Amino acid sequence: MDPACFLPSHQFNGSPLGSDLYKTSPTFASSKTGRTEQPKAVEPTRIITDPVTGRAYSKGRLLGKGGFARCYEMRDLSSSQTYAVKVIPHSRVAKPHQREKIINEIELHRDLHHKHIVKFSHHFEDSENIYIFLEHCSRKSLAHIWKSRHTLLEPEVRYYLKQIISALKYLHLKGILHRDLKLGNFFISENMELKVGDFGLAARQEPADQRKKTICGTPNYLAPEVLLRQGHGPESDVWSLGCVMYTLLCGNPPFETSDLKETYKCIKHVTYTLPVFLSIPAKNLLMGILKRNPQERLTLEEILDHEFFTKGYTPDKLPPSSCVMVPELNPPNPAKSLFVKVTKTLFGKRKSKVKKSPSEERDEISKLVTGLVKTSICRQMSHKTVEGNEVTPLSGQSPSSSPAVTVAEEGSRKSISRSIRGTMASTSEVFEDCVTASAVIESAIALLKNCLSIMPPAERNPASLACHEHFVWVSKWVDYSNKYGFGYQLSNRSIGVLFNDGTHMTLSANWKKVHYNLTNSKHFSFPASAVPEQLQGQMSVLQYFASYMEQHLMKGGDLPSIDEVGQLPLLLLQWVKTDQALLMLFSNGTFQVNFYNDHTKVIFSKPDHSCLLTYINRDRNSYTYKLSSIAELGCSPELQHRLKYILKLLLERADA
Missing domain, CATH: 3.30.1120.30 (POLO box domain)
Incomplete structure (x- = not known):
């Protein structure tokens, strides 16, 4: 491969939302549980310079490490922008197929623009290393939250899963499989938004008969078809999502055992236990996802339409304290319910049983719609793609369905x-x-x-x-x-x-x-x-x-x-x-x-x-x-x- 393929760097404007703790994963997981250990080593600060642009970066603390790379916090000395930077020594990618993996990761990741996917900023290389600059998420990852909390409340799990599903729908729509979904690859930004990251194992989707049969990923999250060397498909990512949901609700992965071979056996035979403390909707959803036959698994749309989501409360935001302790979650307040009623009246949904005069309705709309639009559109309508007009649905609407048009009387x-x-x-x-x-x-x-x-x-x-x-x-x-x-x-x-x-x-x-x-x-x-x-x-x-x-x-x-x-x-x-x-x-x-x-x-x-x-x-x-x-x-x-x-x-x- 021509080294020039890394230069000049591909940059995307816009500043990240915070500072990010990044973990880089090896081709296989560092532990069979998928738990992410915080490295204790801290290297001395030194200056890294882009040989093409001349931009200088201050190299800070070590954030994580994997098979090919280490990840450091770095600060742009000219703008003070903070990044999480994957540093890959040339010695680790000396062989053509190793370098090809890094090129593939860069080419896939740099074209992804989505609210719940870690932003790719730019990359370059010098005589020693390749540097990949990524969005910096200050609240570490779901693995760190899980390590502190062990189990999460169902509303919290819904909050995180909705964001993961949003990112997965976008990836699958672009024909990309993540292939390594696990707690350590879901990063949390300063404002408690989840970002899917680490595309080192990601690949473009292939027809079933052309799929690579490589077993890759993290053992506890591997789908049966992957272990059986039938290749990865979108359904394999859905399986991993089910394992993530189980882990967050139950405190450990569904197929975890003390022996790796036994774990693989449990996965192939879909042998796991549903704890009695789980709600009925949660149990039903997990059973719908963890199906041995990929074609029988719920799709991402069906998961969002499941009663676990439709009938359960999902908070709009989680407090930062929830990273280490159980949060106090309050159900929707009356003011929010009024917002919903006004929106339905205004935009053609089912009308309220209590009829109001036109002047009363106009007064309510005038007072409420501006705040409703600001808080709702500005937060949710932020799916960005390379070609930004290709924005996917922001909710549970099926791509194959026609628009819901309710004609007013x-x-x-x-x-x-x-x-x-x-x-x-x-x-x-x-x-x-x-x-x-x-x-x-x-x-x-x-x-x-x-x-x-x-x-x-x-x-x-x-x-x-x-x-x-x-x-x-x-x-x-x-x-x-x-x-x-x-x-x-x-x-x-x-x-x-x-x-x-x-x-x-x-x-x-x-x-x-x-x-x-x-x-x-x-x-x-x-x-x-x-x-x-x-x-x-x-x-x-x-x-x-x-x-x-x-x-x-x-x-x-x-x-x-x-x-x-x-x-x-x-x-x-x-x-x-x-x-x-x-x-x-x-x-x-x-x-x-x-x-x-x-x-x-x-x-x-x-x-x-x-x-x-x-x-x-x-x-x-x-x-x-x-x-x-x-x-x-x-x-x-x-x-x-x-x-x-x-x-x-x-x-x-x-x-x-």
């Missing part, structure tokens, strides 16, 4: 419509539009069927158009339908939200004009400074979506942005998520499909004229073709595969 819509007309008569404009999602689907099916039926086989795509045609596409998106709705940013820099109640709100690129749709056939337009009182709650959500996407998400391709030219805003009619892709249908006939695993996108635009197909590849480079050219000349197998999948998806929607 027609009478309520008419009431809102009359109210808006009355209060905004001097400043609002009313427009009519009657494009439907079914019409877009029918048109798209006809186009694709015709194209796929006549196009000849080909090895490559036809010549792309020399210049970009002006059309609008989704450059960023956020799925927050578990609370509010689906948000997106268009290439013209306008922001839209399709709320769970079926209403739609759009903010112009300059943030000066708002369009509000009660249905897909009627919408209002008014200055952002004069939004009607009854829409202030939704306006607050829209503004937070806009701020979040602007600050945290990356544009999903290299297509140029285009300016708004005064026409009506593009209206999102429908969005659908499957296990492979996201489909978005718009009021002008445009539809876009984003594929999760490789971040490729297919956009169909100008369906009423000469239909254009734009393909954005995994490197975010875009190519636009006339659909008629693809029908005549054919396209690459890569694009053809995607077109066939899109047609199948559209046909399923047409039949739904």
